[in-house]
Every structure is written in structure tokens, then in C-alpha cells.
Amino acid sequence: MSDTPSDISHDQHAVRRQKLADLRAAGQDPFRANVATTHFSADAKALYVEGQDDVVSVTVAGRLVTFRVQGGSSFVKILDQQGQIQLYFRKDVLGEERYGVFKKLLDLGDIIGVTGTLFKTKTGEITVRVDSFTLVSKALRPLPEKWHGLSDAEQVYRQRYLDLIVNAESRARLLLRSKVVSHIRRFLEDRQFIEVETPVLENTAGGAAARPFVTHHNALNVDFFLRIATELRLKRLLVGGFDRVFEIGRIFRNEGVSRRHNPEFTMLEVYQAYSDYRGMMTLIRDLLTTLVRDVIRPADGSLKIKHAASGEEIDFGGEWREVRYKDLITQATGDAEWFARSKGEKVAGAEKLGLYVDPKWEEFEITNEIFSKKIEPTLIQPTFITHLPKELCPLAKLNAEDPSVLDVFELTIGGMEVAPAYSEQNDPDVQRQMFEAQAGEEQQNIDHDFLLALEHGMPPAGGMGVGIDRLCILLTGAESIRDVILFPQLRPADAK
Template sequence: MSEKTPVDNSHDQHAVRRQKLAELRAMGDDPFRSNVTPTHFSTDAKALYVEGEDETVEVTVAGRLITFRVQGGSSFVKIQDQAGIIQLYFRKDVLGEERYLVFKKQCDLGDYIGVTGKLFKTKTGEITVRVESFTVVSKALRPLPEKWHGLSDAEKVYRQRYLDMVVNQESRERLITRSKIVSQIRRFLEERSFLEVETPVLQSVAGGAAARPFETHHNALGVDFVLRISLELYLKRLLVGGIDRVFEIGRNFRNEGISPRHNPEFTMLEVYQAYSDYRGMMTLVKDMLQSICREVLGTTRIKHAASGEEIEFDGEWREVTYKDLLREATGEPGWFELSKEEKITKAEALGCKVNPAWEDYEVTNEIFSKKIEPTLIQPTFVTHLPKELCPLAKLNQEDPSVLDVFELTIGGMEIAPAYSEQNDPDVQRAMFEAQAGEETQKVDNDFLLALEHGMPPAGGMGIGIDRLCILLTGAESIRDVILFPQLRPGS
């Protein structure tokens, strides 16, 4: 017998549900004109139950119907709200035949209802609300997907995130965890006297990074703007203005490729502290991530999704220079004394694809990004990167070929770059003008003017919130930790 093609009956269900809506309205129960005021979320309501004292605590809860089991004159259903799931018990002899039939005949999976009743525990040990009254407050006119993970179009998980969150508990928990991570970052910084600010998204110069911006035009001013690619330069202006500890959690926009770690619209934390430096940022980021692990995750040890290796955030974190890592990876103690041609030959022998037109440091950095960074699973401060990689950091006084910077790498990806901020306006201008290749960014003359008015020495740091959430939630892709990632238009 040949296997039958599954029939899509969603259109029929849509028609049936619309008919039920019409019948509810005919009875004077218009779901879209009704409301209910819950006294508790589901988990809070269940926490009120006292063992052995059935039907002594009354609650009002509301949520979406996600299971429906009818047994003659009684029904067990479950609803889901922001906090979780709670079971409800409907009985005809409690509600009366008319109201019970309304529930039984007119309600569907996906509908939102509110109920009032008393808590009891079933024979199977599940805390349940014995419903004394109910209200339908929203009729779902389309059915929920039955087997969400079996959908052939995997992008529907991201395209219709609202459905993914209804039926996929792991997805819901991951995105709720993201919110808690951001909240803990704010608490952590505010407790240390950092001031949260908002800086312009529309900017005249795409500064603070080397990236292709999105361009737009302001009609009233007759001026072209770009969506910001970085938060950095405006936050440093605030250091000039006398705000010694400042941070922003905001969106950046880069008109570039999409990958498991890149989205055109992404969230960054940038934090700046006057009279600090890159080592002060080491202490800050370590304390911050450990506090997130303890307060949000309840543990300082997580499993790395790709390798299965356990990552330990407690204790000491490794610190190693960029140059030492390159020497280890290439087996060349004199790597930085080789000619560019020799480096290209050795890079290709390591399996790296190299463009002969690249600058010397770009060849070296290709080895770092492809062969070294992915192996750094435990928290690692990679320090003193080549001066060409960041024009906004201070040069190291002992070795002017490198910068006083670090890249915190965890789980094989960069989580937080930080550095001692360049506050000499003449050196800053020279470093902007000395950029080459893909690292070129426009010179922001207004920022240089601000520096000439005096900026205190400072440490600065950026953390990609999306990447941090990938790491801490075990997600496979940046799309899994963004509520509504950018996608090609659907059909």
C-alpha cells in the first residue's frame, strides 16, 4: 500500500473556528470584547498550594489552551502563560450544563481563556485549578502546528517566531534567559555607578568600526545618514563631557553577510570607564560574566554546544599574547620576523586561504581567526594584538607594534574586545589615516575635535549580546537568540 500524502486541513479548521466565533457572539460571549484579570502567573499559583489542603486557595489564571482532554462530564486541560503551564479541571456539575457545553463545544486549542477556581492535587500529584468560572478572551482562528519540528520549511521557526514560542518550550526558555541576561548586565553595571545612556542611531559618519553601513536620507534636513555600525565614538564623547562611567545596550546595523554568528541587526553592550585601562576591563568582564552565570544560570559551569566540553567560568582565566598563540600554532618562534611571502606559504600549508594582495598582518590574522580562535574553548584573554587591527586603542609602550588590548574568547568565538582607549588626538588622527585594506573606516573629524578638548584615560569594552546568549544558552545559531531575525521575504 502506498503512503498517503498528508492532507492540509488548516483551511477547513479556519472555517470551523470562525463558525464557533459566530456562535459565541450569538450567545453574547464575544471573546474579543471580554477580559480577565489574573491574580497569579501559573508557577506562582501552583506555589500557593498547601499539601493536604485541597480547595482552600482560590486563584484566577489565564493563558492559551495547549492540551484538551474530555471525559464525559469533565475535562482536563492545560493553559500556558509567560511563566509556564498549569492544569485546569472543568466539571459540568460545577459550571452548570450550559456553561460547560460552551467550553466543550466552542473552545479550541490555541484559544486564550481565563478561569477562577480553587487549587487541589490530582491522584497523579499534579496541582490543578478546579474551575468555578471561565471567560474566553481570544479565539484562535487558525490552529497551532501539531508537529512544529517536523515542518519541512525550517525557516518557519524564525519567520513565525510567535508559533515557535508557543509550541517549543526550549525556544521560549532560551529567549526568556536572554532577557534575564540583559537585566543582570544592567544591574551589575548600575551597582558599580555606571550610567546607562542612549546615543544616536542615525549618524552622519559610520565610525567606531570598519563595516558597510545601511544608508538612508532625511528629507526635512536634506541630509544623508547611515544607521550606526558601532556605539563607540558617541560614548567616548560622553567621557569628554565628564561622565566617567557610561554604558549603552543598543542596536548596531551592518550591511553585510548573514551567518550563524552574524545578523545585519545585532545588539551590543559598550562600556567605558575613565581612569581605567584594558586590565581594568579584564576584571570588569570577568566579574560580570561570573555574576550572570550565578544569578541567571545558577551555575558557573556550562556545556559547550559544539564540542560537548564543559566551560568553567569560576577560578582563574587564561591570559596569553596574540604573538605567543601564533608562534604556538605555526611552530615558528620567529613568525613575526618572516617575510609576507614566507607567511603566505606557511598559512596555506596550515589550510588557510590567503589573498596575496593582503597586508602582512591580514595573513597572520587569518591564521588566528581560522586555526586558533576556534580552539579557545575555556575563557581566554588574548592580549596585545597588532596595531593595525584597532585604530582606537593605545599603543603598548614597550612594543609599539601591538596594542594594549584583549579579545576575550570563549567557546571558540570572540565575546568581548576591550582596550586602553586612545585619548591623544594627534595619535588618533594618525592611526585613522594609517589604516589599510578592509580595516579602513571613515575619519570622524567631530570626534577628533572632541578629543582635542580633553578625554581622560579610560578602559573600554564591547560585548556582543547575541553571541554571549549563544554561548550561555547552548544555541546553535544567532537566529536562535534573536526574537525576529532578518530573513528573505517569504512567499
């Protein structure tokens, strides 16, 4: 009978523990060792000067990911946060005892540090000729096979650390996410925006229409909500005289999980006094085009990236379409009088398009279902959808010419909303009316302190939210939001 993978893993675990015991018996405990590195892998390789072998000395460290022993000499590769670098071990350099330790007691997955000089092999690979090495962590469990050992999606998300070791694509995608966030910060700071932090625990769940997570504060003996948005806190800062503010923070919404939704996600919210929704159009276009140019860096030097689902090229350097929400709905339904129809007629119209309509839905919800299911997925190129119905956002200014709509836009790219923005409502009386209309009988959910702040005067402003996770889906071509989050929420492994 052949061994099962679990049997093999168990056997390797035992063998590796014995190797650790042998090292400790010889007075070499790897978990008490360390190494002072001088460079990461890519930085080290960049130091090599063509034709000058064994001139530059470096100390690098990382995890053993390939191991090729050839008698008295061996080639291995280690992995660090910049990638891989090849190492060359020779018995006549290390001495027979140390070379024996290297051959017999080291395994794939172990973490080592080496000091040596750079040279180029006959195949043209820049390599470290090892003068000395130190084992600084013994891997007691084997790594999964590169192509077959981590194919289960659940394991990828649950054991992300293994995914990052064996899957270069995942590692590159998640490193790119960090670069995206770093670029956003620099972009805004260069424009004199101030980064701030606002509370995660809130007395009132405001700033969005979403179901919150509820927790209890023992010392105060009151319930708190994990925030569903940062908007109302940030606009208080506009009142306080901070004219340009932003926050990149975690948001929590106790709702469904899907390819584009995670209960905990990252949101950029940015507010600029003396601006409006059109000012936000300029800001988001400049931000995204610089992201593509400076972080994604398309190989052809353009501002085009490939949309993973359709294969279509998204051109950030081309025309950014601007279209009114009502015009899109009229086109999708084929009904020029759609917004004058009764609820029953709208239900029938939506069902004719093959959509399910909940009898409890309001008329604007029926219309928005048509938008989200029949229109939004078709908008691959950057599109500003403007002047949405007033029922969709109680925090935006009503349009002066048509008070049934708002001075807002939703930026849709790749068939999904990337950034909503609006001219912020700063009239405290209108804001109170809109809050009350949205809250209905649940008036206790109104943030009265925010209304009090508005009564002290808030300057006119533009505000915008950008879903960082969705933006990273778009820029990296990921299939799911879980692929751009290091540790997505999962059901406990032992849950039934």
C-alpha cells in the first residue's frame, strides 16, 4: 500500500524533528540564532557589476525553496520579500563539517542567512558564492508542492502564509496592493490632504445604509457599533477647520459574502472643502491614471490594463464617459417615461427584463436593481454615472435644477463601482429632513451630534469613497476580493 499525503507529511515531520534534535545535541539551536542582513535579494543582485565576479560581498537571508546537491558543491535558492536569489555552496570553502551540516540537516522550508560574494554563473544567473551560513529557523513541517499542494481555495485563504511562499502570483498581487495604498497616501499628501484616524467603535451606525456589527463596552455598559463608514466623523473635521482630510480605514458591514463583498474591507474616504462632485471627478481621474502609470506600469508604456473577465482593454488615458443615471435606465428599459410609471408598472418592467423584484421594495430600489444587474456589468471603460435619485444618498446636495436627483457620481470601471462621490450636503436643516426621511420610524439611529456640528457651519465640500479592495481587484485582475485581502474572513475550520 502506498503512503497517503498525510502519512508522508507525518513522516517528514518526524524526520525534521530528529534533525532539530541532532542540531541541538551538537550545540546548534537554530531558534537562538540570528543574522544581520545587508540586502534583500533584488537589491543584492543589482549590486553586481558585469565581469567583476567575487568583488561585492553581501549578507542575505530567506527561506530555502530549491535544493540541488551535486557532490562537493550545491546550488540552492532562497526566497525573501523581494523574490529569489541563488546561492552556491562548496565543501572546499565551508569545510567538510559545515558542508555536512548543510547537506544532512537542512530541508526545504528552512530559513538561513549567508554571507558571500556575487558572481555570475555560466547560465547568466547572478549568484552568491557562500563563505558562511547560519540556520536561523528550522521548518518542522514540509512546504506544499508548488503546483499541486495548495490547490484548494479554502486552504489558500486559511493558510495564506503557505500561499505566499509557494505562489509567486499571489505574493506579487498582495505586494502590489501595498504599493497601491502607499501611492494613494503620497498622492493625497502631495495635494495637502491630511491623513487622520477616526473611531472604529461608534454610538450610532451612520454614513451608509448597511447592517452593523454590534459589540458591548463592559466598562461603560453600553453597546457600540463597528463603523460602517468614516464619513460623518471626517465631515466633522471640515467643520473644525481641516479643509482637506482623508482616511484609509477598515469598514465593517454585517452583510453577505461574495466575489466583491467581504464583511471587513478597506475604504479610502477623502473630503475637500470648497470643492464639489466635479472636483472629485478630477481628483479620482488623476489618482487612477498615476496609479496605472507609476505602480502598474503597463509594459507598452500606455495607460491600458486588461480586464480579466472580458479580456477587453481598459484605457485610463482615453475618454472617461459621463452619463446621467436616468438616461442609462431609459436606455436599458426602452421606456422614455420610466420615471413617471407606477410601482406596478415598474415591477412589470423589471420582470420583463428577467429580474426578481421583492414586493417590499420601494420604487427607487426596483430601478436600482435594473442598474446593478443590467447596466453596471456592461460598463467596462471608466464611466461617471451622475445625478442619481435623491433616495440613494441622504448626505449629498440636491441638484439645483432637478431636486429629485443629487449632485453625485458613481465611477464604474470593469463592470463594478469603484468610487462614489458627491457635493456634500452642508445645510443642517435639509440634512435633518433627509436623515428623518431615510430613518422612518427608527429616529434613534440619526446622528444628532453630526447635525449639531453642521449647525456650527461646514464649508461647501466634495467627498469621495474608494473601495481599496475593489480597486485592487481591478488593477491586478484578481478573480475575487479574497485574492486581494491577506486574511479574508472564513468560517472556523472546525465549524459544521
